[in-house]
Amino acid sequence: ETGVTQSPTHLIKTRGQQVTLRCSSQSGHNTVSWYQQALGQGPQFIFQYYREEENGRGNFPPRFSGLQFPNYSSELNVNALELDDSALYLCASSLSRGGGNEQFFGPGTRLTVL
Amino acid sequence: AQSVAQPEDQVNVAEGNPLTVKCTYSVSGNPYLFWYVQYPNRGLQFLLKYITGDNLVKGSYGFEAEFNKSQTSFHLKKPSALVSDSALYFCAVRDEDNDMRFGAGTRLTVKP
Numbered sequence: 001e002t003g004v005t006q007s008p009t010h011l012i013k014t015r016g017q018q019v020t021l022r023c024s025s026q027s028g029h030n031t032v033s034w035y036q037q038a039l040g041q042g043p044q045f046i047f048q049y050y051r052e053e054e055n056g057r058g059n060f061p062p063r064f065s066g067l068q069f070p071n072y073s074s075e076l077n078v079n080a081l082e083l084d085d086s087a088l089y090l091c092a093s094s095l096s097r098g099g100g101n102e103q104f105f106g107p108g109t110r111l112t113v114l
Numbered sequence: 115a116q117s118v119a120q121p122e123d124q125v126n127v128a129e130g131n132p133l134t135v136k137c138t139y140s141v142s143g144n145p146y147l148f149w150y151v152q153y154p155n156r157g158l159q160f161l162l163k164y165i166t167g168d169n170l171v172k173g174s175y176g177f178e179a180e181f182n183k184s185q186t187s188f189h190l191k192k193p194s195a196l197v198s199d200s201a202l203y204f205c206a207v208r209d210e211d212n213d214m215r216f217g218a219g220t221r222l223t224v225k226p
Binding site for chain 1: 146148150155156157158159160163165204206208209210213214215216217218219
């Protein structure tokens with residue numbers, strides 16, 4: 001098991017609502033990335049935070065936003081939920097933002113939008 | 115932009131036989147290549163990576179991968195498969211902009 005934790009484990013929301021997912025990174029890691037994994041697909045990169053600043057973003061609309069805190073934990077916020085937002089959301093931390101640093105993943109939050 | 119392809123949705127092997135899970139990639143600069151494994155209801159677990167240097171990379175649980183620049187491939191291999199290796203395997207590529215792209219995954223089934 002990695003030292004990356006995520007909460008909550010499961011979440012059910014209705015269309016149009018807002019949701020906040022949380023992630024605690026592994027000790028000593030200053031970089032956090034978020035991914036969306038739809039059923040039967042590989043993870044899709046949402047964005048990355050390095051030392052509290054956004055350090056890269058995938059092809060997701062602005063209603064997906066994030067934060068990283070001084071202790072390097074992170075939040076993913078999704079506004080105006082749509083049915084297609086139903087997925088497993090994965091958080092990953094790494095030692096730094098360099099391309100060669102492997103990422104350590106949390107167990108994920110399963111979001112269901114009804 | 116970088117991309118990665120895993121041409122096989124499913125790979126079936128018998129326990130004790132060698133296994134190969136295929137991956138090809140496309141990236142503009144020097145690639146950083148990774149393999150991850152996902153067990154049911156779990157997050158992804160790091161297996162190995164290629165950054166530079168020796169083309170044969172050894173990782174966790176007896177897995178290894180061979181980087182082939184001319185064929186733009188990074189196939190995952192293991193000399194002798196175990197039933198416990200059955201899982202979903204993802205190849206990923208990263209460029210220097212730090213945007214990591216994952217393949218669609220290959221489901222490996224090892225039968226006793």
